[in-house]
Amino acid sequence: MRKETLIWVLVDERPGTGKQALAVAESLKLPFVVKKMTWLCWANLPSQLSQLSKLSINKESRERLCPPWPEMIISSGRRAAAIALNIKKKNAPNCKLVQIMDPGAFAHKNFSLIAIPKHDKLLEAKPNILRIIGAPSFIDDKEIINAKIHWKEKFGSLRRPIFALFIGGPTKRRPFSVNHARELGERVSELVKNNNGQLIITTSPRTGKILKYVLDIFKERGIDPAYVFDCGISTLDKKNPYFGFLSYADHFIVTGDSTSMCSELCSLTKPTYIFAPTGFLAPKHQRFVNSLIKNNYAGLLGDMTENKTMDKFRRRLNTTRSIIDRISKFIN
Numbered sequence: 001m002r003k004e005t006l007i008w009v010l011v012d013e014r015p016g017t018g019k020q021a022l023a024v025a026e027s028l029k030l031p032f033v034v035k036k037m038t039w040l041c042w043a044n045l046p047s048q049l050s051q052l053s054k055l056s057i058n059k060e061s062r063e064r065l066c067p068p069w070p071e072m073i074i075s076s077g078r079r080a081a082a083i084a085l086n087i088k089k090k091n092a093p094n095c096k097l098v099q100i101m102d103p104g105a106f107a108h109k110n111f112s113l114i115a116i117p118k119h120d121k122l123l124e125a126k127p128n129i130l131r132i133i134g135a136p137s138f139i140d141d142k143e144i145i146n147a148k149i150h151w152k153e154k155f156g157s158l159r160r161p162i163f164a165l166f167i168g169g170p171t172k173r174r175p176f177s178v179n180h181a182r183e184l185g186e187r188v189s190e191l192v193k194n195n196n197g198q199l200i201i202t203t204s205p206r207t208g209k210i211l212k213y214v215l216d217i218f219k220e221r222g223i224d225p226a227y228v229f230d231c232g233i234s235t236l237d238k239k240n241p242y243f244g245f246l247s248y249a250d251h252f253i254v255t256g257d258s259t260s261m262c263s264e265l266c267s268l269t270k271p272t273y274i275f276a277p278t279g280f281l282a283p284k285h286q287r288f289v290n291s292l293i294k295n296n297y298a299g300l301l302g303d304m305t306e307n308k309t310m311d312k313f314r315r316r317l318n319t320t321r322s323i324i325d326r327i328s329k330f331i332n
């Protein structure tokens with residue numbers, strides 16, 4: 001495929017979904033165009049892959065889908081898959097479709113490649129289906145370097161080792177209870193204390209009051225975090241420290257409720273510990289976390305407390321690379 005090939009990436013307002021399609025596109029190292037999708041209520045209908053799928057996006061989104069038509073579309077999630085399929089059928093019959101996550105069995109034949117996580121139950125084996133661990137991710141080395149400079153004053157002088165805690169929150173299928181928050185606080189406190197480390201914390205929009213409960217446990221255990229970023233408080237003068245955490249932390253601790261976050265952290269070759277106590281995760285997410293632990297991409301928070309056991313978990317999860325390798329077979 002020529003370098004001037006027109007590639008579209010369908011991205012919606014759900015960060016965890018659109019980010020996966022972007023990760024694949026950025027890793028291809030080819031020019032691409034982002035098409036932002038804003039969903040209407042029709043997107044919640046079960047027949048999302050019908051010929052009427054464009055009714056699920058607003059007027060501005062529909063206007064972005066115009067000639068010249070792409071030769072490849074990269075999408076993630078069933079909603080975006082419906083739009084990609086609609087474009088192929090009505091406007092670009094020769095367009096290659098690359099889909100992250102299952103678009104629905106009845107649509108499989110229309111996609112050149114479908115990357116489906118192994119933790120999703122799927123009985124069928126088809127030539128165009130690639131089973132992956134977790135979600136594709138992409139971290140630009142330049143962002144890490146820039147963050148190292150930007151956050152030097154804040155994190156550069158902290159005592160090593162630095163433990164970065166990434167707190168998620170409740171999901172549609174599972175709550176994040178006060179008891180879960182207490183257990184998280186206790187396990188992190190033990191890990192940090194046993195290694196005489198420093199703790200930095202960031203949250204997600206789903207975290208809410210969970211942060212307060214966790215901080216209360218740290219206070220009880222004599223842990224004074226060096227830095228706390230509350231994503232729920234909107235401040236213009238407080239930049240999200242995410243890339244600063246990736247740059248300066250020696251170890252990552254993450255709650256297991258976000259497949260995208262766990263996958264991304266496990267791609268960076270730093271010891272990663274996942275909080276996933278019994279009953280905390282839905283079965284699908286638990287299968288994902290189990291696969292990370294089984295393959296030594298991560299450890300289970302609470303199982304290891306000493307530095308000598310931490311370094312074992314440096315195996316790099318490179319889900320994106322496996323997808324790119326498959327795409328290269330039909331674009332070259």
